[in-house]
Amino acid sequence: ATATDSLRTQLHKLHVQQNYVPECYPSLNPVDGYRIHLANTLSDVTGVDAKTIYPLLQRTATLDKGDLLLPVPALRIKGEKPDVLASRWADEFPQSLLVSKPVADGPFIRFFFEPAVLVEQVIPAVLHNHSGWGNNPLLGLKDPYNALKGQKRIVIEFSSPNIAKPFHQGHLRSTIIGGFLANLHEAAGWDVVRLNYLGDWGKQYGLLALGFKMFGDDKALEEDPIQHLYQIYVKINSLLTDERKEIERLETAGKDGSKLRTEGLDEQARQYFKAMCDNDPEAISMWRKFRNLSIERYKKSYARLNIRFDDYAGESLVKEESMKTAEKQLERNGLTEESKGATIVDFSKHVPGKPGKALGKALTRKSDGTSLYLTRDLGAMFERNAHYKFDQMIYVVATDQELHLRQLFKLVELVGNEELRSRISHVSFGLVLGMSTRRGTVVFLDDVLRDVGEKMHEVMRKNETKYARVVDPERTADILGISSVMVQDMSGKRINNYRFNMDTMTSFEGDTGPYLQYSHARLCSIFLKADVPISEIESANLSLLVEPHAINIVRLIAQFPDTIQNTLKTLEPTTVLTYLFRLTHAINSSYDVLQVVGSERELMKSRLALYTAARSVVNNGMRLLGLTPVDRM
Numbered sequence: 252a253t254a255t256d257s258l259r260t261q262l263h264k265l266h267v268q269q270n271y272v273p274e275c276y277p278s279l280n281p282v283d284g285y286r287i288h289l290a291n292t293l294s295d296v297t298g299v300d301a302k303t304i305y306p307l308l309q310r311t312a313t314l315d316k317g318d319l320l321l322p323v324p325a326l327r328i329k330g331e332k333p334d335v336l337a338s339r340w341a342d343e344f345p346q347s348l349l350v351s352k353p354v355a356d357g358p359f360i361r362f363f364f365e366p367a368v369l370v371e372q373v374i375p376a377v378l379h380n381h382s383g384w385g386n387n388p389l390l391g392l393k394d395p396y397n398a399l400k401g402q403k404r405i406v407i408e409f410s411s412p413n414i415a416k417p418f419h420q421g422h423l424r425s426t427i428i429g430g431f432l433a434n435l436h437e438a439a440g441w442d443v444v445r446l447n448y449l450g451d452w453g454k455q456y457g458l459l460a461l462g463f464k465m466f467g468d469d470k471a472l473e474e475d476p477i478q479h480l481y482q483i484y485v486k487i488n489s490l491l492t493d494e495r496k497e498i499e500r501l502e503t504a505g506k507d508g509s510k511l512r513t514e515g516l517d518e519q520a521r522q523y524f525k526a527m528c529d530n531d532p533e534a535i536s537m538w539r540k541f542r543n544l545s546i547e548r549y550k551k552s553y554a555r556l557n558i559r560f561d562d563y564a565g566e567s568l569v570k571e572e573s574m575k576t577a578e579k580q581l582e583r584n585g586l587t588e589e590s591k592g593a594t595i596v597d598f599s600k601h602v603p604g605k606p607g608k609a610l611g612k613a614l615t616r617k618s619d620g621t622s623l624y625l626t627r628d629l630g631a632m633f634e635r636n637a638h639y640k641f642d643q644m645i646y647v648v649a650t651d652q653e654l655h656l657r658q659l660f661k662l663v664e665l666v667g668n669e670e671l672r673s674r675i676s677h678v679s680f681g682l683v684l685g686m687s688t689r690r691g692t693v694v695f696l697d698d699v700l701r702d703v704g705e706k707m708h709e710v711m712r713k714n715e716t717k718y719a720r721v722v723d724p725e726r727t728a729d730i731l732g733i734s735s736v737m738v739q740d741m742s743g744k745r746i747n748n749y750r751f752n753m754d755t756m757t758s759f760e761g762d763t764g765p766y767l768q769y770s771h772a773r774l775c776s777i778f779l780k781a782d783v784p785i786s787e788i789e790s791a792n793l794s795l796l797v798e799p800h801a802i803n804i805v806r807l808i809a810q811f812p813d814t815i816q817n818t819l820k821t822l823e824p825t826t827v828l829t830y831l832f833r834l835t836h837a838i839n840s841s842y843d844v845l846q847v848v849g850s851e852r853e854l855m856k857s858r859l860a861l862y863t864a865a866r867s868v869v870n871n872g873m874r875l876l877g878l879t880p881v882d883r884m
């Protein structure tokens with residue numbers, strides 16, 4: 252009791268002093284309390300200001316390296332070798348309740364938290380907070396000391412598929428990563444706007460409408476708009492290709508292709524699109540129907556991925572007026588010029604050197620007066636800025652649009668709006684290679700999810716006894732399939748390409764979605780077997796948790812809030828995923844040592860407290876990633 256009491260007074264003192272560092276929240280993140288303690292104590296030992304030391308205390312990659320470490324060279328002390336300083340300071344570090352004797356290791360000082368105190372700090376915190384453990388709603392406040400000033404707002408634009416075209420791998424990744432980033436910021440207290448910016452505008456939509464007039468079917472459209480519109484799109488495009496070939500054939504043979512040029516599909520599509528731009532009621536209503544039905548269908552697929560959008564924006568909804576205003580700004584800044592009747596920006600003239608050349612030339616207005624992808628994006632950005640008043644906006648788009656986004660961002664800068672430029676960023680990612688479905692290579696989200704679900708069902712069937720116990724195998728297989736895809740996607744750094752591999756991703760071996768789900772389900776099953784009321788678990792005697800396996804799990808649990816905080820900087824789902832695999836490995840290898848059923852009741856209760864906390868972290872981490880944790884499988 253004395254240890255806990257004096258710990259409380261100590262922490263209380265520390266808490267009072269927390270104002271001196273930003274982003275320090277001991278009540279939500281116990282490790283921050285340790286940081287303050289270490290910074291204060293080290294300040295006495297080294298003579299360096301605690302404020303300087305605090306941010307230098309680092310997380311460790313593995314538990315054998317300690318819980319926190321100080322890289323002595325980072326203090327930039329002249330005259331003495333870091334190794335020498337490290338070992339002297341480790342020696343001089345006074346006895347502490349919170350950490351054991353520091354270990355000097357070359358230029359580093361490693362700190363290990365005192366297990367008994369850590370357990371008392373961490374387990375109750377998790378048990379009281381459950382689904383909120385790891386979250387830190389203060390991070391997203393405009394002013395952490397004054398909640399009244401409100402939350403920071405972030406607009407996350409992601410997924411953004413194109414109507415009537417396949418939902419390809421790039422959209423899938425954008426959806427997974429964007430959904431994750433939205434959850435992440437929500438967990439950190441931001442006000443998050445999830446925005447889907449549909450590709451729903453341009454001459455190809457004029458063409459699609461023509462196609463629908465020729466071979467469209469209202470019933471088929473209602474039933475599966477995405478498939479039906481795609482079929483029409485393919486058909487009409489192949490007619491268009493024929494037309495182009497025919498014109499070429501005629502003209503190379505010296506014959507007249509002008510009739511096809513002025514009356515053919517291409518021209519009709521252009522005119523149709525022009526009518527859409529001019530707000531022609533018939534053209535608009537048809538297009539709107541395509542759009543609305545597609546959105547309804549998309550929503551169903553997104554729901555399977557635990558994703559919803561606050562707004563379905565789209566290229567079509569960008570106001571002509573906003574684009575005109577943006578274009579006037581370009582003009583006023585002398586950025587635009589005429590080229591064959593169209594308007595262009597030649598970046599090499601406005602951005603010196605290589606970067607300018609790399610940005611190349613961009614079209615901002617076609618000769619027939621219709622807008623372009625870039626112009627719409629520019630107009631959309633200004634509209635969003637005015638409408639959402641965001642503090643940050645992220646575009647989650649594949650690297651193959653890097654140039655487009657660089658041009659976009661550069662234009663904002665070139666018109667002198669550096670302030671807005673500083674609030675927007677591009678979160679990019681690499682390709683998924685070899686993604687195809689069992690029916691072919693054109694990819695639709697639903698087909699991929701169906702295939703993986705079926706594959707997972709096959710995998711589950713192999714274990715007959717287990718399979719017999721699963722309550723709703725179809726649904727479980729579906730969830731496991733989705734987890735497989737998502738975990739594989741989030742395993743590497745975003746920028747890396749990866750190969751879509753159905754066998755690897757659905758395996759229970761290795762760091763996969765099914766493994767994570769299995770780990771969670773196994774944690775859940777312990778409680779069913781033990782059958783101890785939660786109130787007893789919550790009042791368990793935690794001092795019985797002494798085995799290294801138990802302590803290591805607690806040390807990992809303690810790292811969860813820090814992991815989330817770090818992920819807000821890296822914006823990498825793999826940061827969370829890697830953490831979850833470290834934790835689940837530790838949990839899964841502890842069962843043989845930390846028996847629950849069959850142990851003496853007090854011991855059983857303390858271990859259940861440990862596993863309850865562990866389950867909360869695995870569950871929270873999985874939901875943060877956008878997964879649906881299953882209780883049984």
Ligand code: ARG
Pocket residue numbers: 408411412413448449450628646648
């Ligand atoms: N619809 C586009 C595509 O599929 C992606 C949109 C990206 N976002 C943007 N603001 N440009 O290629």
